[in-house]
Amino acid sequence: MPVRYIVRRSLHSLLLLLGVSLVVFLLLHVVPGDPATVLLGEQATPERVAEIRRALGLDRPLAEQYWRFVSRAVRGDFGQSIRAMRPVLPYVLERLPATVELSVGALLVSAGLGIPLGVLAAVRRRSVWDRLSLNLALLAQSAPNFWVGLLLIALFSVKLGLLPVSGRGGFAHLVLPSLTLAIFFVGLVVRLTRSGMLEVLSQDYVRTAWAKGMPERRVVFRHALKNALIPIVTVLGLQVGTLLGGAVVTETVFAWPGMGLLAVQAISQRDYPVVQAIVLLLGAAFVAINWLVDVSYTLLDPRIQHA
Amino acid sequence: MVGLTRREVLGLLSGAAGAAALGVPRRARAQKSVETLKVAISGDPGNLHPWMLNGMPMFSTFWPTVYESVLWHDEKMNLVGNLAERWEVTGSDIKLHLKPGVSYHNGKPFEADSVKYAVEQITAPTSKALWKSMIAAVHKTTIHDKHTITLHMDKPFRSVLMNLVTIAMIEPGHAQAAGERIGVQPVGTGPYKFVEYVPGSHLIVERHEGYYGPKPKIARIQFRWIPENGTRLAALESGEVQFINNVPPDQLARVEGNERLKLLSTSTARIIYMGIRTDRKPFDDKRVRQAINFAVDNEAIARTILRGKAQAATTPIAPMILGGDAKLPDYNYDPAKARALLKAAGAEGATVNMGSSNGRYIMDRQVAEAVQGYLQKVGLKVNLETPEWATYIGEVVKGDKAKYDMHLLGWGVITMEPDYQARDHYHSANTKRWTGYVNKELDKAIDEAVLIMDRAKAREAYHKIFATVWDEAPWLFLHYQPELIGVDRRMTGFAPLPDEWLRFPTIDLPA
Numbered sequence: 001m002p003v004r005y006i007v008r009r010s011l012h013s014l015l016l017l018l019g020v021s022l023v024v025f026l027l028l029h030v031v032p033g034d035p036a037t038v039l040l041g042e043q044a045t046p047e048r049v050a051e052i053r054r055a056l057g058l059d060r061p062l063a064e065q066y067w068r069f070v071s072r073a074v075r076g077d078f079g080q081s082i083r084a085m086r087p088v089l090p091y092v093l094e095r096l097p098a099t100v101e102l103s104v105g106a107l108l109v110s111a112g113l114g115i116p117l118g119v120l121a122a123v124r125r126r127s128v129w130d131r132l133s134l135n136l137a138l139l140a141q142s143a144p145n146f147w148v149g150l151l152l153i154a155l156f157s158v159k160l161g162l163l164p165v166s167g168r169g170g171f172a173h174l175v176l177p178s179l180t181l182a183i184f185f186v187g188l189v190v191r192l193t194r195s196g197m198l199e200v201l202s203q204d205y206v207r208t209a210w211a212k213g214m215p216e217r218r219v220v221f222r223h224a225l226k227n228a229l230i231p232i233v234t235v236l237g238l239q240v241g242t243l244l245g246g247a248v249v250t251e252t253v254f255a256w257p258g259m260g261l262l263a264v265q266a267i268s269q270r271d272y273p274v275v276q277a278i279v280l281l282l283g284a285a286f287v288a289i290n291w292l293v294d295v296s297y298t299l300l301d302p303r304i305q306h307a
Numbered sequence: 308m309v310g311l312t313r314r315e316v317l318g319l320l321s322g323a324a325g326a327a328a329l330g331v332p333r334r335a336r337a338q339k340s341v342e343t344l345k346v347a348i349s350g351d352p353g354n355l356h357p358w359m360l361n362g363m364p365m366f367s368t369f370w371p372t373v374y375e376s377v378l379w380h381d382e383k384m385n386l387v388g389n390l391a392e393r394w395e396v397t398g399s400d401i402k403l404h405l406k407p408g409v410s411y412h413n414g415k416p417f418e419a420d421s422v423k424y425a426v427e428q429i430t431a432p433t434s435k436a437l438w439k440s441m442i443a444a445v446h447k448t449t450i451h452d453k454h455t456i457t458l459h460m461d462k463p464f465r466s467v468l469m470n471l472v473t474i475a476m477i478e479p480g481h482a483q484a485a486g487e488r489i490g491v492q493p494v495g496t497g498p499y500k501f502v503e504y505v506p507g508s509h510l511i512v513e514r515h516e517g518y519y520g521p522k523p524k525i526a527r528i529q530f531r532w533i534p535e536n537g538t539r540l541a542a543l544e545s546g547e548v549q550f551i552n553n554v555p556p557d558q559l560a561r562v563e564g565n566e567r568l569k570l571l572s573t574s575t576a577r578i579i580y581m582g583i584r585t586d587r588k589p590f591d592d593k594r595v596r597q598a599i600n601f602a603v604d605n606e607a608i609a610r611t612i613l614r615g616k617a618q619a620a621t622t623p624i625a626p627m628i629l630g631g632d633a634k635l636p637d638y639n640y641d642p643a644k645a646r647a648l649l650k651a652a653g654a655e656g657a658t659v660n661m662g663s664s665n666g667r668y669i670m671d672r673q674v675a676e677a678v679q680g681y682l683q684k685v686g687l688k689v690n691l692e693t694p695e696w697a698t699y700i701g702e703v704v705k706g707d708k709a710k711y712d713m714h715l716l717g718w719g720v721i722t723m724e725p726d727y728q729a730r731d732h733y734h735s736a737n738t739k740r741w742t743g744y745v746n747k748e749l750d751k752a753i754d755e756a757v758l759i760m761d762r763a764k765a766r767e768a769y770h771k772i773f774a775t776v777w778d779e780a781p782w783l784f785l786h787y788q789p790e791l792i793g794v795d796r797r798m799t800g801f802a803p804l805p806d807e808w809l810r811f812p813t814i815d816l817p818a
Contacts, residue, residue, distance in 0.1 A: 033697030037704055040437060041362065042716060043731075044704050046740065048440070055435050083353040084506065085490050095507060150537050158545045165542040166347075166533055168508060255533040257507030265351070270697050 009294065013287045020283040021073070021276070025066050028272050034058075035082045035270040056082060058272075069276060078280075079273040083266070088273045092259065092281065098168050099258035102250065103243040105178030110185035111236060115225075117186075118193020122201060123220055133190055140187030149180040149253035166255040181250040185239055192235055196228035203227075237293035240285075339818045343527040345548040346811070347539045351507055351532035354490030357475035358429055358436040363719065364552045367809035368530040372512050373412075374475035374495035377403055377422060378468075380806050384576075384627050384723050386469060390417060390476055390496060396760055399463045401471075405454040409519045411478040412500040419456035423448045424479040426458065441470035441722070465760050469724035472806075498523050498812040507532065524800070524815040540793070543568060549795040549816055552809065556614040556670055562793040571792040574618045576625040576805040577719035579668055581661070581678065581783040582703075582732075584712050586743030589654035596780035598652070599713075600638040602645035603681040609786045612673050616791060620784035623728075623776045627805050629762060630725045630769020635777045638784065645685045658688045662702065662711035665693040669788055675715050678783065706740040716741075717788055721806045725769045726757040733776050744781040 036052035037044045053059050057068070072079060078088035121133035156176060157165040164173050200206060201224050209219045248260035255261075259278055266274035352365035357374050360366060371379070379389035388394070391403040409417040426448050429436040444467050447459040460467060481494040493501045498520065499512035510530040514523050531548065533539040536555045542548045544565060554562055554570065562570045589595045609617040624631040649655050659682060663675030672693045679689040692711075694702075703714045720727050731737050734753045735745040749772065756768040777784075790803040800813040 031698070032694075033701040037701050038697045041700065042718060043437065043440065044700065044740075045440075045737065046704075049704075052435055055433065080487070081353075085354050085356065085359060085487050087487075091506070094505075098507075150541075153538060153541045157547075158541050161545060165545050165547050166538050167531055253535050253538055255531065255535065255538060257505065261534075262507055265353070268695060268697055269353075 009291055013291060016287055017280065017283055021070060021280055022066070024276055024279040025069060028275055029062060033270050035272060038270050039082065073280065078277040081274050082271045083269050088277045092262065092274060092277050095257060095259045095262050098256060099247060099260060101174065102177055102181060102247055102256055102258055103240060105174045106181035106185065106243055107236065107240060109178050109182035110189050110239070114186045114189025115193050115232070118190045119197055119220065119225060121190065121194040122197030125198065133194065137187035137190035140183050143183060145180050145183055146249045146253050148183050149176070149250060152176045152180060168257055177250050177254040177256050180253065181243065181247055188235065189232065192232055193228065196231050197224055200224045200228045233296060234293055237289050240289050340524045341816045341818045343529055344525045344550065344814060344816060346528060346530045346550040347533045347542050347548040348530055349534055349539060349553045353506060355493045355504060356490040358438055359490065360437065363721070363807040364809055367811065368510055369493055370475050371497055371808065372499040372528065372811050373493045373497045373501050375497050376472050376475050378471040380472060380723060382802070382804060384805055396463065396468060399460040401458045401468055403456050405456070406519065407454050409496055410517060411496055412494050412515055413478060413481055415478050415480060417476060417496050418453040419450040421476050421479055422456050423450060425474055425476060429474065438473050441473050442467055463758050463760055465765060466724045466726040466757050469722045472722055499528065523812045528811055543793050549798065551793045554791040554793045556612070556616055556791065559614055567796055568793055569796045571794060571801065571803055572616050573790050573803045573805060574787045575719065575790050575807050576628055576721060576723060577717050577788040577807065578620060578625055579674065579715070579717045579785045579788050581713045581715050581785065582742045583781055583783065584743055585781050586707055587712065589652060589657050590712060592652040592654065593779055594648045594652040595654045598645040598648035598685070599682065599783050600780050601641045601648065602685040603678050603783060604640035605785050606640065608674055608677050612670050612677060613786065613789065616789040617786040619786050623773050623782065623784060624725055625720065625787045625805065628720050628723050628725050630766050630773055633770040633773045635774055642685050649685065656686050656688065658690070659712050660710055661689055661691045661713045662699060663691065663693045663715035664696055664699050667696050668717045671715055674785060704740045707743055713783065719807060723806060729753045729772055730757070742781040746779065749775055
């Protein structure tokens with residue numbers, strides 16, 4: 001195990017997270033709109049806004065506010081939600097299981113549909129299966145996912161009455177949101193798998209395997225796919241971070257109580273502590289997953305050396 | 308009966324009773340209600356604290372289900388007793404006689420100390436309560452006995468009496484013990500008690516069997532938050548829920564055309580308008596502001612964009628509010644007159660920077676676009692922006708430094724008290740952040756009118772105030788926002804009312 005690489009990679013990740021915290025803090029304070037004004041809404045008088053800003057500590061210098069945020073965050077204290085008036089960390093973490101559930105569901109759909117279709121397209125190159133897979137992939141990547149979601153609801157929930165419209169519950173509740181979130185990634189995975197497989201299938205060792213009379217199944221799955229998986233694992237790993245943070249539209253359409261929906265609401269309400277916490281937590285998840293992906297390279301292909 | 312044993316007589320009587328029961332017509336037997344009413348609301352309150360939340364319809368999920376106020380509105384929007392049976396106003400004092408025998412869901416009695424606690428917490432200097440201004444004039448309370456309390460003010464502000472509908476009663480012991488968790492563990496006196504709240508997902512309340520008043524027919528209500536209009540409608544169509552709010556006007560047919568559903572609507576006490584910065588040229592000229600009102604066909608907007616469900620504004624304040632029934636000259640659609648007024652004011656071809664919210668009020672962006680079109684037809688150059696709410700309201704309240712010459716907003720007088728609008732929007736102490744309108748005579752009239760307790764006299768005073776406002780036109784008066792509710796057709800016991808509170812406890816829905 002390359003220890004020096006892991007240590008260096010870990011320090012790099014921490015610096016990255018600090019940078020993320022600073023950027024999100026500054027962005028929140030630079031964009032127009034103020035939490036006290038949003039809280040008071042149409043009843044926002046200058047006096048009441050000033051009172052509430054004082055009560056929330058928003059009248060302090062930015063550097064002081066940032067230092068307070070970071071020094072508390074390292075201890076797991078992200079302050080109190082301005083809107084919910086509750087400690088932020090448990091408030092946000094309550095929503096994490098829903099987002100993880102949706103992301104895992106979408107990931108399984110992306111891989112479960114995308115990889116087989118990609119393999120089929122590559123192995124039956126230039127056949128009707130190849131063209132069908134590529135066209136489906138293109139359609140999947142082009143369709144806006146809120147439109148897909150509403151369409152799926154109209155068909156499977158309202159017209160056919162087979163699946164619930166919204167909310168989180170058992171497996172039935174997960175089907176449509178997972179499909180909606182996965183749709184773009186299915187297309188991506190099909191194309192990646194196809195191109196990865198085509199490249200590997202043209203390698204000398206694969207030709208040798210064919211020449212030796214090895215069964216097609218063994219050549220494709222044991223030799224070719226295993227090597228083609230490296231870029232696919234990379235992309236899927238990156239997509240997990242995107243899925244975690246990018247489920248906003250899907251969560252809104254399906255009223256799925258995840259962090260994406262909470263993030264959107266918190267941004268509209270300028271609930272600074274909640275936004276900062278979500279961005280940092282998702283950032284940490286993203287960084288951690290990328291770290292895992294890098295390490296898993298070594299397991300998949302021992303030839304990959306880390307400088 | 309001679310010759311029959313006791314057993315035989317009892318048997319005969321039972322048989323007769325059974326036969327009679329079988330023969331009773333079906334409708335005479337009590338119909339069973341659904342066990343759980345499922346409701347989808349467009350917005351998640353985030354917290355269930357009635358003093359710290361600002362906004363309909365989120366309030367209605369826990370108030371008046373879990374929480375109640377001392378005073379309330381009946382279906383005609385008259386002020387009536389609720390937790391207070393009756394009240395007396397003497398000079399600057401409001402004496403409340405509280406209902407005896409009322410207890411909170413945790414068994415603690417509701418008494419005068421609850422009212423004292425609420426008033427003190429809300430009006431404290433460090434209070435973050437969003438409703439503070441409603442009762443800020445109360446400087447002291449006196450408890451006479453367990454069920455009598457007086458609120459003392461410096462002057463007899465009628466508005467404070469009316470505003471008591473916005474002060475919900477929280478059990479003081481529980482509030483102190485729960486601290487910040489009061490927002491997720493509400494304890495009130497209402498006909499329903501709290502069961503579970505999962506932010507972002509749902510709120511469940513169940514019938515409070517110890518409630519002092521008429522018990523709800525439905526045992527449980529499950530509120531879910533579905534922000535997306537299409538999804539909320541789909542949930543109603545599929546039967547997943549039986550009640551939704553905010554049916555978009557452009558999708559009414561999905562409810563009205565569905566034989567399982569029905570649309571319930573009313574005009575509310577919320578006026579939709581565009582404030583005009585009267586402190587910048589050429590809008591400082593009354594003729595320009597009146598021209599704007601003549602140039603825009605608010606009846607056509609109400610008829611088309613709001614699908615006939617809104618009422619075009621005929622007064623500056625909704626008609627059901629005290630003084631809102633003033634008979635005022637019509638700003639009928641007259642582009643020729645508008646052009647003439649603009650010409651007389653030397654404002655032909657003037658540029659108007661206009662802002663509107665986008666999704667805050669029903670069809671707000673579309674209404675603003677229509678206004679833009681109407682003003683362009685009379686030769687004005689209109690630049691319209693529709694940013695998201697936080698950015699928008701942040702810009703609007705910059706006041707004289709705001710970039711918008713005209714801004715679209717809604718003002719909901721949920722207290723049915725005209726001072727709430729007159730003071731905030733037409734009194735120069737407060738108009739800086741909205742229109743910059745200054746009229747010292749009007750200020751005096753507003754200051755005097757709020758002290759008139761006699762409703763008939765107050766009505767006359769507000770007629771004069773609103774007549775002035777109408778003529779001076781610091782606003783483009785658009786329409787009163789409708790409340791559009793989609794429900795299961797079999798639902799009874801519910802009607803939307805102008806104060807925008809959704810009264811769930813009276814609902815019945817057969818199983």
